[in-house]
Amino acid sequence: MTTLAAIALALSAASSAPASSDAAPPPRCDLAAGPPTRAQRDAASLAWRYFERNYQPGTGLVSSVDGYPATTMWDLGSTVFATLSARALDLIQPEEFERRISTLLRTLATMPLFEDELPNKSYDAASGAMTDYANRPAPRGLGFSALDVARLVSSLHALTCLHPEHLAEVERVLRRWRTCNLVGDGQLYGASRDASGAVEHHQEGRLGYEQYGARSLALLGFSLDDIQRFDHLAVEEPVEGIPIARDRRDPARFGARTPVLVEPWALHAIEFGLAGVGATQLRRIYDVQRRRWELTGIPTAVSEDHVDTAPWFVYDAIVEGGVAWRTITPEGQEVPALRSLSTKGAFLLATLYPDDPYSRVLLDAIADARDPERGWYAGVYERGGLNRSLNANTNGVILEAVLYQLLGPLHGTCASCGVRWPPGLAAGDSSGRCVSAVGRAATGAPPVASTVEGGGLVTKHELQPSSSLHLGGSLFSSYRQVDGPAAGAVAQWTPFSYFFLRLGGAVTPLWQGGATRALWGFGYDDWHDNTFSIQVNNWGPIQPYASDVGPRGAQLDLSYKVPRLCAGPVCLSTMAFATVPYVGGPYVGARGYLRFWERWFVFGGMGWVIPNVFPGPAGTPRWRPMFGVGEWDWRPGSIFFQYYNWGPDRSWRNGVFSVGMNWSY
Template sequence: MKRRTFLKWGGAAPLLLSGVSAAGSTTVKPQNTLVILDGLDSNTSPPRTAIVLDAFARSGLPVTCLLDPDQSQLRPNSALSRVLTERAEKTPGLMQVVSWVKQLGGMTPYSQARAAYEARRALAAILWGNDAPQSLHIAASQTIACDMRPMAMAPSGLRASGIRNVLMRPAVNAGVRPEAWDNGVVRIIGGQRVQLQPSQTAYSSLKNQSVERVYYLSSHDFSNLPLARLQAAATAFAQQVLFPDEGPWVSAILASDIQFRDAYDYQRYVGVHFTLRSDATEKEREALMRFRQELAFEGLSSSFSEKSSVESDFQFWANLKESNPLDEPLTALGSLGQVPSSSAHASTLKRYGIAIELSQKRDVGLGADNTLRIPSVHVQNVRTVSDTLQASMGAADSVLSIPTEILQSKAHQKMVKDALQAIQNDGLSQVISLSDYVGRLVPTDSYTTHFRRTEAYQPYISQQPQIPNVTEREMLMNDAKVAWSYFEKWTNPKTGLCPATANFSKTNPRLHKAVTMWDVGSHIFALLAAVDLKLISEQHFRNAIEKILPNIAGRRSQGRLLPQGWIVTNKFKWGNRNFDGCDAGRLLAALYSLDTHPLSKGLATSTVASWDLKDVVSDGIVHSVEEGALVSTFRSHCAHYAAWAFRIWGIEAKSPYEVLKGKSASDGQMSLLEVCGHIGPMGAEPLLMEALEFGMSPEAAYLADVLFAAQVEEYDETGRLICVSEGPINSRPWFLYQGLQFDAPGRVWAIDTVGGSEEYRTKAFQKEHLAISSKAAYLWSAYKDHTWSEKLLSFVRETAQTPYGFASSINEQTKRPSSNYSDINTNAVILQSIAAMLK
């Protein structure tokens, strides 16, 4: 392990073993050589493949076969499956079949673990129907293959599923580069593509390497030679590989053996876990504690659990937030695989971890239910602890599950201790506790951190908002009057439009008179809320809407009639020719609410019908129009909200968030987090708009929980009130997107800008401008019943009120609002939220 560099996912490069096999005397050390056979699928000729494999076996040349269990279209007992399985069973030291997952090198750690788990299970089903000999399965299942990539993710999620070796297959010849990673995984990148030739002398192109030689053969090339000459060609190739004309002598090996050679320092983890009967006496419990303390004194860690039922004897919850105390048992899971529920916050946070299962089956790794299945050996005889481990698991990671019944005497305890010491000193193994075992192997990248936090806080944040009492209603109505004062003061009486922002300081007063369609949509929502709250009369509401609608009739450009990117508030129908797909989503949502409101039913139908909205939806993706060109909005957090808004008007649109279908809950949620990580930091808006306007989709509901849990955890751990969203500021760059960064570890509150300028992404800028969003505080109160929401709302209510509406935000450091500065969206969303709370 000392030769490896510690590497996090997405971090620096691993230790490159450029001279692994060439170090020292090259006349003595063997040259490790791998022969890899790929291209095996339903189009492969079984007879030709059998001829080549048999020729290799007679020559003593090991060959590793790559098979894509998803794309091969093979079935158990097919001709090619029988060719492979029969030879793997007859000559296990000369032939093995491993899974090939094409895109593995580009996957995040969680996805790596899941892909490896599913690929191994599928491969076993294709070849053996899950009846593979255990020894064959363990050897082959420690290796996986994928395609070579210019930039590859670190293989940090693979050991959780038992993978120790990765082959990165090149499309064309590429120099071999071995990498040793801190988690014990070796990755062999590159190799030489070779075709079988008629004679041994034709292989002069086989190149010497200072590291491993890796040769890739494609089964599809076997048809290039006449059937009668195929065996001779395969034999000639084998002889040339095994006995090269020059260079070091060759040690041809299977891919699964690569770590056992030279400088890779192969090591395995052996977890030790004791199971105590639920009816054990206090004396038996104390005896177990003493014995475990003796083991710990000699550097042999262990864990224990109490048996509660047959179903949960080998299913536990591993706490990843804190280490498990020596005298605290692991939590056994119930029959439904759930952690025992508790209303206490401290108990709930023990869920910050992962479910585990000790499995004697071959389907070890991270399952679709987010349970980590760990290979285990259930010890029944105290005299054969070491022998049982070696016979069952060979050199693979595993856990020894030892019932306390076999520790009844000091002699038996000594036997167990001696056996564990022998394992610890075998030069191969590290004896650790089950808790430590899980902590070392489970994927721990940024996305899984957000996933586990949300899972931990779920019972604590799941309450829906309650009906406000009389006092609360009165305070909310007062807040609504403050928010409505922005519109009363600044709405232009001729056009009916309200400026986007207002700086009403005495020294430098100014209005930003251009408004986007997002702003206009917010204004319409504000009017709907105001009339529902009886802040304005029905006639006032009708008059205001009748002034706004003609201003958004749109402008024709490139043959399309669309609402404009922006219009000014002091002129009639005056604005630019562009169109913004995201802003249109907000406008469409508002017009739908307007169209279905009892006081304005059908009023917006003709306006929306006049627009050529279908012309900006291509392949289901909503586009903006900039200088006449279509620009995709898909890589944006507004795309999901916009898609829903387009759909309610009968225009089908896609959302980047919709990745849950056909997946397990945890797989879907992790996929969603990864999508959002690629988009950018996520705040409350437009995420929570759905709750007020459409009802929450499963995607938005989960992401809201992720953001909410992170903000609550921030307050629990630091006392900081963090409430992020998008909004204007009273200085350059004038508008900021603030949110949680999903692809960053921990809780990173990031800032982005419209142009994505690097000068606004510095830590200093973020620290100076991180703010508590006033509108988001009301959105959260309308969506979640929680003490954090109550504290946040009270703070904003007391701090952010101005003579004309609420200040857009409150600086997180100074706790001061943007004084004499407010905006249309802040006050509109606050009105929307209050109307929702008071309905």
């Protein structure tokens, strides 16, 4: 019997790795209690050769594709899982495991981040520098992928479960990341630069990938219950007579591909376990591919894969865009000649359903998809011949599947081993608060600074732009000596990027200018460091004579945000500004916010009135102080209270006390 035949027989006979977490035996920390079989070691040993050949000792990173020194966060997640498996199987000794993991974590803790927020989409594996997809230096970065980061988070969590001595190093990595920018409106978001270099945020994920990413990021404490549901935006469609759930969002309308394939569902099962709707869908994914083999004689296990020819990466789908058995590029171009039996897809299905005879068919079919010195190839083309792409994800997933055979769902080890991530990681930053770029755009939060995979190489998870309907605002009550008490509401619409239109009103029963006041504004307001903002606002008059709701009560504001300075939970954000009111200005100056744990702030600034431009009332001072203090939380349903005094002098009569609640849609 050949080694590969022995692997097939052993895997098809294995019974220690059920597909559903409901029936899984309790995972254990003591791997010595369940030694691997010879077949498991042989399959994993071949996969590990890829990581031996493509390891970069200076950074601890592993190239995504054999001989091409670039990597992504998705592939680094596969690398971490692969290293955990190699240690569990004694393919490497403890000293080498520690060296590889510590070097990798040190690189992750020091590598440059996109916008100083999150890992870039691509890095040079040898140097750890940000690159573009051609592995050319990209000092400003390309953007970030929520799904890629989520896979890395899942792997780091598994690392701390099995090797809690690395907990502090993992925490150091995660606390660098502005993980809040991965979520918004209960969805996953990535980011990229447009043609002008501006940052745009994109909703990421479709059925299968979306649930896997949400479940992984939930490890950090995010509440993503809606998109973790396996019926989220799903519709069933018969394929070969078997109902298959697919994402109902139309690719032609939204620009995002919706392939149903093995990888995200199987990864979810081996890392978290599957039950209920998820387990039913995974079983149907297995059954429909078996049915196709029964009808055509073609062994079928489709997934996303690198390929050894242009376009270098494809999705093989059971159904995509309402069409069965499609093979497409990330841009949606049909490439049926590149349809293949996926090596990792076959291993995943055989691991999850070891007792079904079709699992042996799959493993026999990919038995020759290997290079004895370099690892497992990506697959076998249905047209004939091997897909000779050698890559980290194929080999990493195979190693991860073997680790699952030893342990069951991998994250279950945390509970059985008594490991808990340290408090404060839920928000991914030291403040314990979450203020995302998407959340700011959606809720109309003020522009304050916050402390707040691919191959060949393409990004396979960058999907559609976020919805154009971002509506948010606040309900408030206030008091100012000049006006008396007031109560009202403001709504802000952000149609795209950081452009906004704001409308609202207030009831002012004691104001001598009238019992009501209109509030409005429009402009562009990017909250990032090193950005300009330009707005026209009318928040109502400070002096009684400036009672117009039209241009006479408005002012033009221009500002530039200086990079923030932070020390732990305390951050200072400053900006230079010029303000042009219709009366009493213009004036220029600087102002700053000293923020504590994101929510609490002390505000101060000074403006200098440029003389002889627009006349103000008699006695208008040349210097215009401004100051304030309070609490602000952007999240919908949160309560804020604050005091602001914008001048024109220090008199308490100009100050406004306010309390209110934020909302968003």
